[in-house]
Amino acid sequence: MPTDFFALDGRVIPAAEATVSVLDLGFLRGVGAFETLRTYADGLPHLLGEHLRRIWESAAAFGLAPFFGESEVRRLISEIHRRSGHGELRVNLIVTPGENTSGVFGAERPTWVMIAREVHAPPAELYEQGVTAVTFAATRHLPTLKTTSYLVGKTGLLLADQLGAHEAFYVDPAGYVTEGVTSNLLVVRGGRVMTPVKDCLPGITKAGLRPVAEAAGLAWYECNLTCDDVYTADEVWITSAVRELLPVVQVDDRTIAQGVVGPWAKRLRPLYHQRCIAEARRDAAAAAAAAG
């Protein structure tokens, strides 16, 4: 029977024992950064180095300097994978300034948590049929960073829930659709992928999809997108570490193209998945070689 193990401050412990103080500034003030990644090829983390680079970039916004490294995280993931009995893992890394010890923001020792559970990618039907999304007028605070504050996003997801949609897209005050609450947004039009890069998270999945799309013959354009650009696209996709590339067939009350998953999404998704497996193996081999 698989069992969840998490890591707290670099120590693997049973999930039920992984608790954080109520005085933690992540809880008290919403100060924190996090990453979500997954494993492939039997427990090998995908692009761990990229995810660590991004978590430290996000944590720098609240003054936290890197205090653990890739080999340590790789070792923890490997131990959790072995002890838990899970197949592939979805790994969340969370860092906060730690327990509040003085004043409003004073803390002495940062908190570092790893939550690792069986990965649950969306069921195959969602990839075959596509999902729906809604737009909502809002701006994510510090949108190029991956902070733990999803309050604004939650308002969009409440709307999505009410309308039975999978994702909600932020629309900024200028009328541009920037990204999803938990994903990046891409559209295909006339043989080109178009995706915003302003005021959104520089997605690791999106970056990895680019060479796959270009090798398959799509051009790649980074540009602002209006709601109309999205509504009238040939294909709309969202990307994130767990979902990889998920096609969207309806946005608000508008059907995208024919309302069915487009040919590019069908073609690229398995190619991207294979690339992830190869990258996870490549990085594991490089880490093993570096460790001697």
Ligand SMILES: Cc1ncc(COP(=O)(O)O)c(C=O)c1O
């Ligand atoms: C706001 C936001 N944008 C984009 C993404 C996708 O990023 P990645 O592909 O690195 O998982 C996420 C992932 O959680 C996200 O929260």
